Amino acid sequence: MEFLQHKLDNGLEIIAECNPQAYSTALGFFVKAGSRDETDRLNGVSHFLEHMVFKGTPTRTAADVNRELDEIGSMSNAFTTEEQTVYYAAFLPEYQCQAVALLSDILRPSLREEDFAMEKKVILEEIAKYDDQPPYGAHDRCMVAHFQSHPLGRIILGSSQSVSGLTRQQMLDYFRSRYSPSNIVVALTGRVDFPRLIEQLDRCCGAWEPFEAPRQTPPAADHQGFDVYYKESSAQQYIVQIANGPAVEDEQRYAARVLGTVLGDDSGSRLFWELIDTGLAESAALGSYEFQGTGLFMTYLSCAPEDTRANLDAVQRIIQQAERDGVTDEELQQAKSKILSHLVLQSERPANRLFSVGNNWLQHGVYRTVRQTMDRYQQITRDDVHAVLQRYSLSRTTTVTVGPRTEVYGVAARPLPAA
């Protein structure tokens, strides 16, 4: 395994974790553009743009892009988060040239008006799809309620109203403000021909004009709230809770992950034994998530509507107990063993490893081997976990629940607004 890196004159960074033994190659363009870079009026434009990138360039129609992606036999896709938009493909090594040519071309899309109108319909269908799917927007609503006017208080997909109102010109302006080569990392994993890659990317992307693409990364204020939304047709009650946690730059994020595993992993955790093993809830999980400038702990719970209050009490009790007594040595060992084994299993496929390598570079500008990441987790002590519990108050949460209950804790349910 060898790590190689290169930077083009326009600032485009290229990194590769090369494994000559691998059967495949994975390639990703990681763009620092997500819902946190939008305004309320432009909400949903990052994700909509991700779709439009597949709609062609001056030399390729949308059908050409789709056909060529299939011709190289690739498993390709893209996704948008609060902080990044990632375009990726996994393919057999002999297709490296074609894949690099195709992906680097579509990253300069034409954004044709007729494609824009058609794809808007698909986005509205995607919003409608999530509208029919548990937890019926509880996650998005909780992010909005918790972060308020902070840039993270925005929904990745946008609302049907904000997406309907978007124009092609607005998307083009947004593209010109975020898709600077200096704001993009090209990452590869698996079997990589690096010299050829550099030469090709210089040819394909070397002329991209760089510009400043600043991002606001304020810390998040502490927020507490409790919102109940009524959805008569739902069989279960869905609950999302958010509390502040370590940011992506914060070394405490490792201990936070360990804490999340002890308290809320989907198996063998405290929430599991109290609520899942007993059949009191359908799911109950807690985990930490990091962003630039701030992070969060999120609890997810789904259960029979009549058990909502008792289960929320139980979650609160479990968190308060941890805040009071910390975690045991046995729990710490077990959580580490799970995290380490997961890291090993996850990194076997270049297509999985790509996201760790690319994400690490985009967020931290560093490369870490699987072994280095494992060592970092291995060093976590009970004191580290307790320090996280002292610094962040997991029991001070913003809560959003959606389901057939007309009230929870005396808070009356409001009708669920349209997505």
Add this chain to the structure above:
Amino acid sequence: MVNQSIHHHIFDNGLVLLAEPMSWLESAAFALLVPAGCNYDPDEHLGLANLVCEMVQRGCGSRDSRQFINDLELLGADTSASVSNAHTSFGGAMPADSLMQALAIHADVVRRPLLPEDQFEDAQLVCLQEVRSLEDDLPQRVFHQLRQLRYGDPYGRKTCGEFAGVQTATASDVRSFFHETYRPNGAILSVAGNFAWPELQAAVERLFGDWQPRQAAMAVPVPSVETCRQVTVDSSQTHIGIGYASVPYAHTDYFQARGAVGVLSDGMSSRLFTEVRENRGLAYAVFASCHSLPDRGSVLCYAGTSTDRAQETLDVLLAELIKLADGIREDELARLKAKIKSGLVMQQESSSSRSTSIAADWYHLGRVRTMDELVGILDGLSCDSINRYLAEHPPSDFTIATLGVKPLEIPFGIPSAQA
């Protein structure tokens, strides 16, 4: 391709052991399929197989339920268990040196579960949660309707069963079901990853060799008389399922049928993606797939679309299915072959996907196809051979299921029943 060796051994008690060593991986994975699927559920206790699956994981051998999960987690084993119509399956991936211990634990699961009566009610609640959560999963529900219409009972059953069936089951029902159906005859244990075949074979002999075979009776098959079911629910989208008869995996023409469905649905240049999503913006999710029982098969299609465009979506879907009989083109087949071949090579990067894949092969064929054989079959596919198959088996006699605010108009005089 790689130098692939696939071993198999049939023990005297009927248990089939399949093994594919993959020395380049750090992991190993196994799948243990026991012939105890929901097809064996008594009519009055639909969901019993799922309840038994939950109960056998609540302690086994010398471990109570907590020790069971702790031991697996300390091994770094990421395991799961699930019920299908034919089997109850246990499996997981882990660091290679944990394999033998994980197998030993699972020998206890399927042979010496404690079935603790004091945990029966908890287990029952867990299974009831699963039944209730399915109510909120509209795409899954439409698939279940479709399978019921296509296969009748028991092959179209929901694996989680029905509320009443689970609620009225007793601890004694669990014991009886376990003693009748958990047996080596008809069971398949498949292992893939980094291990040595002689050691594995000896370990499995030791763990499972003296497991006693027995006979179990499956529910008597009753075909469905309905071909269309439209259920009214309060939802944003209408969820559409269409099915039609195809050949099963074991049939000599299977790959002709699979090729045709690939042209319909594999990749972004496939016909359904192009006609439904790209050209008309009717849906975000649209796809078709082959589904096989041992003796018959189906093609099952899905699209989720807003209510006011649902009729058009159904009409476009049906038109595309009917048009398939006119034949496929060379370029479509070439792309499909590239995609399937890449997928086959990339399976070599994952012990889990190989372990489940070889077990499925054995269940359907009584043997395992090697990569070379599959590549040979792929190379042998031609437009002529697929078009000949399509001419003989044109998609027709459609089964239709919908879930949405209002029923759709069903063409072709398919009798309609509303629920």
